[in-house]
Amino acid sequence: TDPGADQTTQQQSDNDLSAKATGSQQSRRIKDLTRAFVQQLTLVHLSFFDGVGAASLALRALGVHPALTVSWETDIECINVLDEHFQPIQMGDVNDFDIEKLIDTLLDHLDPNVPITILITGGPPCPDFSGVRANPSGTAGATGHLFQKFVRVVQQIKQVLQQIPIYILVENVVPHTNVQQDILELSRQLGVDPIVVDAEDGGIIHRKRLWWLSVQWDRVKPQLVANTPWDLHWTQTDTPWPRLHNPIAKTLQPPLDTKHFTAPAITQKGGLFHCLTTPAPDESGRPAPQHCNEKPDTIHRWHTDHQRFAPWQYQQKYLVSDADGHQHLAPANMREQMMGFDGQRAANMTPDKTEYHRNKALGNTWHIPSAIWLLLLMVMDTIHTPATAISISPIQRATSIWLATSTSFGPPAKPTHHLYMPQFCWQEHIQWTQSLDTSHTPKPLDPTLEWVIQHSHLFHPLADFREQVVLEIRRLVEDMQEVTDDWLRDLPQHVQKAYTTRKQVAQVPVFTLLLRQIDYPQADILHQELSSGFRLMGQLQPGTNWYLRSDNKYLVPKTQEEFTEHNDHYVQRKLQQARVDDHCELMLEEIVQEVKDGEDERTGAAADTTQHASCTANLIITHQITSLPSPSDHTNTTPTSSYTCGDTIMTELTDSYLLTDRNRLHTPEGPTLWSHNVLLFGSSASVWGYNRFGDAMVSVSRLILLCPTMHYVDDYGSTEASHQADSGFRSFEDFNGALGYNMKTSKRQPPASSHKIQGVIISTDTNHITLTPCPQRVERDEVPDGWQPADYSSVENGWGAVIFPPGKMDRAWYFQGRLPQEILKQFSSNTAFIYLLEAWVAIIAPIVCEPILGDFYIQCCDNEA
Incomplete structure (x- = not known):
């Protein structure tokens, strides 16, 4: 991938852009919610210090389309963005505000017989209030006086238009202690006490800000609780103002585009990116801070980049990497997504190699999910109360209860207690084992599995609820079709083949959204890997809360050169052995079917299973780093360790998962050569990656579908009461089908009291669970009749x-x-x-x-x- 390749952009309507910026399903839900409150509401939006139109975008994400938008903005680059997306009436500089001109504009564009409501939004310049500065000037500063000017404008509008309902939404930094009195005085003049809202609620970026909004909290709270799954959650801060948490931020926060660059290292580990700031206005850069404790490599990067931003922004953890491993500051499109935009909001600003205009606009703009949350509360405070309570969707009903319990993901904590076990007398030890009652020490369950068992009674009748969830997921697939099409179009061709069948496309963006709704820790990481590939070499991504390894098994991998040589010898040896697998015909049939489905490709000419395949060293390519998928990876990796990992997979793996090893695909007519577009289970790293995907699948199934699903690598199953088992089986199958994750028909086993899994027959009755090896497995364990010493002498x-x-x-x-x-x-x-x-x-x-x-x-x- 060429990280410098030009990105093609597609112009879309405001609704499409806001849907992409906020997540289609959640955006639609919030629009449905606000529609009941804004019926017959004619809104006039007066936007000061308008920037790139964050307030207008947040309104449209709520489904609110003002009858008129009037804008005060002086930056020509921002004005071009506003004209591109919103076409507001431009009024110029706030210093030149003219109340008569505003009234004339309203009379020229509005029906005087239609009542209106006015919303005033603004984000006055913040440098003279910022805590980053040693001694900011406040309202006496070069730009700080504009906040005072704006407050006087608001007062004038309220005075002249007293008969019209007027609401305000204003944003600025949490101020330096030296200028807190200025903020308190401005708040008094506005008649509104500010609150703190932080973008960190979205899980991507820090951005703690003061917000002034016209809301009667005692009136909004009952409306919110009665009509939504959310509530007002307040905490104290180290400032005079309380913090309001944003319960919808994570579902509104778009994923980061990692097509050309990796996500910043800190966000990959679940940390938060730094608050965006504006770049230095010229090539002289920013002066060095008075106290700087940054490492030498950070300072070097800062100097090399002409000191465009503060030094701490050049720390290793905030950098991204391109396809060649070179490190950079996060690009502007990724920074847009951090702020809740779709990544292309300001793409048409005048380009330059430092993306100065876009970075300046992003340093000044609002965090979109924060603005949406506060505007939603303001909408609910209007005089228009919904006629009926708005129903909560099945998915929101499940996720709201799940999130409220604060349950963790991953395996249960390792037990720390120890049973007394006689060790010094074999008779006492035998006696102890015979009298041991394991019911007193039950095996701890995965927290999410225990959660679904304990909470499923809240969703009675459970079968109906599961059907409703599946229907909602299908509607979500339809709603997000354009998003999925755009995602698929950007994938490499061989990945498109892997995800596309004759009937459906794998709905990875929808799956990612569901993961985000349950607050799954690796949602964005999995989205990146499902789009660009799972690592098979080098450092592997840890599983979600998997146990840490206590040995050094995978900590000393082979070098690239050693691996290449070993892999070449391994393939040559396998081809020379020419062993015909007992299941070659069945395997060949499955592979031919997978070729039709796009998962495999026959190298060279059309697949002819009767012809011998030639394989030479120059066909063996082992430099592929990511494998979902690799059309050039014609050979299977061996058990040789070429990767490192520090945790333990949640299940024990055996050689039974090597049945799809390509190097065993010999036929009676000779070996055949195939190229896989998907992860191949012949390598431990592939199984490692799939297990992480399987963990995510069962998490969504448990927490949204209320199915107590379990998995052993790619085998999925469940144990339920007989009256619920059929519902769980059908809903899990339909859930997978809706997402395009179709299971093998040969592995489909409807609910029954006895099943064969991995050569073991598991039978249940009222009081027992019995495990029995299947006859074929017993037969394989027998020493064949007629064996001679030569058979085992080696x-x-x-x-x-x-x-x-x-x-x-x-x-x-x-x-x-x-x-x-x-x-x-x-x-x-x-x-x-x-x-x-x-x-x-x-x-x-x-x-x-x-x-x-x-x-x-x-x-x-x-x-x-």
Whole structure:
């Protein structure tokens, strides 16, 4: 990908832009909510210090289209953006405000017989109030006096138009303590006490701001509680003003575009990006702060970039990386998304390599989700009360209860208690095991699984609720079709093939929105990986709250050169072996079907399964870093570790998941060569990535669909009461179908009291759960009849023991040996002989060493296959 490639933009209507900026489903929901409050409301919007029209965009996100918008703005670049999107009547500089000119404008454009309501919005310049400055000047400053001018304009409008309802929404910085008295005086003149709202509620960026809004809180609260799933949540701050939290910020915050650049490192780890500021006005840059404790590399980047922003903005954690690994400041389109825009709001500003005009506008603009929340509260404070209460959608009903419980994701915390277990007398130990009652120490459940079990009774009748959720998801897919089409169009061609079938497109943007609604920690990271690929080499992305590993198994990977050489030898050896898999015909049929569905591609000519395939070293490409997907990755990685990770997958993985290993795709006619467009389960890193996706899938299923779904890698299932099981099965299947995540028909197992999963038959009755190996699995574990010594004579085996006498750490005895082939052949199927060796040494070691052992000894056993 060329990070410098020109981006093509598509002009859309205000509704489309606001839908993209705020999330289609949530935007639609809020529009439905506000429509009941603004019926027959004719709104006139007077926007001062208008910038790029953040207030107008927030109104349109609410579904409010003013009858007239009048704008005061002097920056020509911003005026062009306003004209492009909103076409307001331009009035120029606020210093030249003329009340008579305003009244003439209203009379010229409005019907005098239609009652109007006026909304005044404004964001006066903030530098002379900012806490960043050592001694700001407040209202006496070069730009600070404009706040006082604006307040007088508001007072004049209210005085002249006394008969008209007038509301205000004003924003500025939380001030320096030296100028707090100026802010208190301005608030007194406005007749409104400000509150603090912080963009950090959206989970992406810091932006703590003071907001003045015309709201009667005692009147808004009952309206909000009665008609929405939200409430007013206040906390105290270290300022004279309380903070109001924004419950809709996270669902309104758009994901970051990572097509050309990675997300900033700090946001990838769940942290928050710094508050945006305006760049230096010229090439001389910003002066060095009086006290600067930044690291030398940060200061170097600051100087190299001509000191455009404050030094701390050049810290490593705030940087993004391009496809070549080069680091940059976050680009303007990504900064727009941090502020809640769609990333293209100011794309047509005069371009330059530093994106000065866009960055200046973004440093001055409002955080859109914050503005939407406050405007929603103002709309609810109008005299127009809804005739009927507005119903809460099924998804919002589930997510509001989930979020209110503050339950964590991931596996349960590891138990810290220890049972008393007799260790020094084998008779006592046996007696203890026979009397142990495990019901007193039940296994802890995944918190989200426990949540759905405990709360499903709140959604009675559950079957009806699940059907309603599936219908809402299908409507959401329709509503977001344009967003999904745009997302798909930007993907590489081979990724488009992987996500497109003859019937449907995988609804990744919809899935991401659902993850965001449950506040899933890795929602944006998964969206990036599902769009551009999961890492198969290097540092792997940790799972959500997975346990940390306690060993060094994956901490010393092979180098790229070692991996390339090993992979080449591995592929050549596999081709030379030419082993025909017992399931080759079934596998070939599945692959041919996957080619039709776009998941695989036949290299070279059209797929002809009767022809031999040639494979030479120059076809083996192992430099692919991301794998969802890689049309050039013609070989499967081996069990050789070429990646590092620090956590433990939530399930134990076995070789049973290597059934789709491409290097086993030999047929009686010879090997065939295929290129996969999707993750291949032949590598542990692929399974690692899919498990993280599976965790997200079951989280949405549990918390939105109220299905107690579980998964073991790509096997999904559930245990429910018989009267609910069919509903859970059908709704989970329909949920996957709506998102285009279709399961294999061959793995479909409707509710029953007995199922075969991974070669194990699981049966249940009222009091028991019974696990039985299926006959085929038992047969495979048997040593085949007629085996000759030559069949197992090449199997290496060995055992050893080291003995430290009691109280002696400076000397030890050791011995080792091999099992005779006659004994080994009884246990030589698969890896059974490993367990034999472990048991053998555990028996033979104390027998041999009995003369030097006392009545008490400690024995430790281990093996490595």
